[in-house]
Amino acid sequence: MTAVSIDSAPKTAARRRERWASGRTYLSAALIFIWCLLPFYWMIVTAFRDVGYTFDSTPFFTHVTWDNFTTVFSENLGNHFGRNLLNSLLVAGVTTVVALLFGVFAAYALSRLEFRFKFLVLGFVLGASMFPGVALVTPLFQLFTNIGWYGTYQALIIPNISFVLPLTVYTLTSFFREMPWELEESARIDGCTQGQAFRKVIMPLAAPAVFTTAILAFIASWNEFLIASQLSNEQTKTVTVAIAYFAGAQAHQEPYTAVMAAGTVVTIPLVILVLVFQRKIVAGLTAGAVK
Amino acid sequence: MSTLAQPKRAPETPGPKTKKVQKEVGQDRAATSQGRWAFWLISPALVLLAVVIVYPVVNAIIMAFQKDQGLDPATKLFVQGGPAGFDNFVHWLAQQCGSAACAPGTLGSQFWGAVGTTFFFTAVTVVLETVLGFWMAVIMARSFRGRSALRAAVLVPWAIPTAVTAKLWFFIFAFDGIANKLFGTAILWTGSEWPARWAIIISDVWKTTPFMALLILAGLQIIPAEVYEAAKVDGASAWQRFTQITLPLVKPALMVAVLFRVLDALRMYDLPAIMTQGSNNTTTLSILVVEQIRQGFNSAAALSTITFLIIFLVAFIFVRFLGANAVASATPKTKGQEK
Incomplete structure (x- = not known):
């Protein structure tokens, strides 16, 4: 003051x-x-707490046990958590790879080339990333039921692309425009074509940006719930859906400790990823929102 | 790479101007070749987006004008389908089932309630997240030991899947849970309207404030320290520095962050769907659409189209009247502009 x-x-x-x-x-x-x-x-x-002490409010680790993790992976209780994990890995992995394959080229053009309708393309991409998932679920539910894709992996991957690809293009575009492009100019002066300059000079430089974007895309897809809860079946159920509708040892009793164990299994890899790449992720998250 | 070291760009230079400047330079052939390159690089992504978004949306709009098969609630006769005109939209907007008002408890009677709930959640969560996020950003912008640890900690709620967040807070807000013990209360949090709403709001604020804080932080960091120094020398108080320097300069980033959050909050689904299944007046528009899907595709398609239009309208108002121009801030600088 x-x-x-x-x-x-x-x-x-x-x-x-x-x-x-x-x-x-x-x-x-x-x-x-x-x-x-x-x-x-x-x-x-x-x-890590024994089921009998679910509501114990001691603020540190007490009654430590691995039981909850055993419950999570217990097939007898009707949980297929291992399978759910693989499903999530597959869906998020394929979505990320496809989004990057298409996104890298689009982002390169958007950040480097001068062309008409650029503003329009960016607007469309941004609009697409803000698109409500429910507006896709209804028509896709009917379409996939009709063509027998309901409960397949592609039924989960295709709608995921609808929000991961715009995110990828948007983030990569902002990353790319901060790169030292003079090197591309030099390469072209030295006789490279634009394509060669892209492959031999820009690609290696862009690798960190692409990697960060891949993490963001993977997390977005891994955390998706709405689409997966509507378009997956027992075989293709992802972890987020599995956790939401988790079955415990007793019917009609919320298996809190097991759900927390499942949540821990799903979250720990993400948290480690985030802590290791903290700086890059923050840069990626905020890229484009400022400047 | 870091957002830190970015030279600040005058906010009054929008993208389109650049094009004109470039054209005047008169590199027509280069421009044509760039345009062709751009076309081939961008079209795959655009075609893919069109397939995964435009096709379903067009499909949904067509479906919305079709009758659902099933028993007509009024006449008790089987309806074969066929064109419905605006019946599905009237059904939702007027809450009309057949010729009478929808019975309480049916999905048809919940439309305006769901609209109210959705906007209530959006308004409260975004206001709380903006205020808290601003505070967090101001703290994180200061230099002190442990700052990077704090920035890492803030990312943890952001990284946790919303479904897990919902379950975690469901446990915290359980009747025997830690929230009641901590505050010495005996509230059935997910059992009645207002506690359930607040439980959802608190979970959402916990989960998404970090995102807000990081976006605002990025906006704060492009304000050069010299500006503050100069203001200090001129005798501006801390409050004056905040309102006269920080707020106006951070406004573009703030508006984009608020726009993102508003659009995200309007499609809120995971938290209420998992914590309360939409009971006790926590049904958002997204939940209503999902519940309707299994009772009739076409009616659900009409509702999802209405939802989409509502969100589109809000986005339009934001961009048009409040100046939240995400596209302009995303429009890249081009060669001509860089030095």
Whole structure:
């Protein structure tokens, strides 16, 4: 409030105020830290807790057991969590690869080339990424039922492409326009064609951007629930759907600890991925939104 | 690569101007060849998008004008299908089943309730997320030890699948759960209207505020520190610096972030579908569409078309009147503009 007085105030007061400000920063940071991580921590604690102590509120690990994880993968209870994991991996993996294959070229053109209707194309891509999933589910449900695709993998991959491809194009476009394109110019002066310059100079440079985009695309597809819950069957069910409709040992009783264990299995790889590539992911998430 | 070191671009230079400048340079042949290249590079992606989005949407619109097979609720006669005109739309918008108003409890009677719920969720979550996100972004923009740990921590809720988030908060808000114990309350969180709504709102805020915070943070980081220094020297108070410098300069990024969140919140499905199955007036438009699918495709198609139009309209209002121009901010700089 009183920034002006800082200069005129005695040194000790200024220092005290500075310490007070940094103290408040740390306090706020701690609050944010706890708010973001506490629920996640609670999930892990519960995942490792004996079913009999589901609602124990001790804030640290007690009654530790692997039972919940056994339950999650137990076929006798009608859970096919291993299969669900593979399904998610397959659907998200194929979606990511297809989206990148198509997205890289489009993003290159959008970031590098001058052409008519560029504004329109970008608008269409952005609009597509904001498109509501329910508007696709109804017609696709009928279409896939008619042609016998209901419960197949392509029935999940195709609608996923509808939101992953725009995300890919958008993110890659913003990444690409920050790259050192002078090198492409030099390559062309040295006698490369535009295609050669793209393959030999730009591709290696673009690899980190493509990799980051791949992570974002994979996470988006891996976390998808609405489409998978409507268009998959027992064979193709993905993890998000499996967790939402999880079967426990007792009927009509929510198997909280097992669900938390399942959630932990699904989330830990993502969290590790996010922590390792934190900087890149933040750059990818915010690319295009500013500047 | 990092958004940090970006030279700030004057916001008043929109994309189209660039084209004119380039044309004046008079590289007509180069432009033609670039155009051809662009066409071949972009068309595969556009064709694929058209197949996965435009085709289903057109299909949905056609379906929306067809009758559903089944028993007519009014006449109890079997309806064969066939053209329906605007009947499906009237059914939803006027909540009419046959010639009478839809009976309470049927899906047909829930349209305006679902619209209200959806907009309520959207308004409350986006306001909370913007305020909290701004605060988080301001903290994360400061330099202190452990800053990168904080930025990593913020990404955790974002990375967790919404379905898992729903189950996690469902557990936290269980009757014997930690929320009731922590606050010494005995609320059946998912058992009645307002607690259920707040449970969903809190879960959504937890899950998506980080995304908001990171977008706002990126906007804050392109404001050069010298501007603040200059304002300080000129005697501006902290509040003045916030309202006169931070807010106007961060506004473009903020508007895009809010637009993204609003459009995302309007299609909210996962959290209420898993936490309450839409009971206790937590049915959003997306949930209503999904419930309708198994009772009649064509009617569901009409509802999903209405939903799509509502979202489109909101996006239009945002871009047209509030200046949230995501396309302009995404329009890349071109060679001519770079130095």
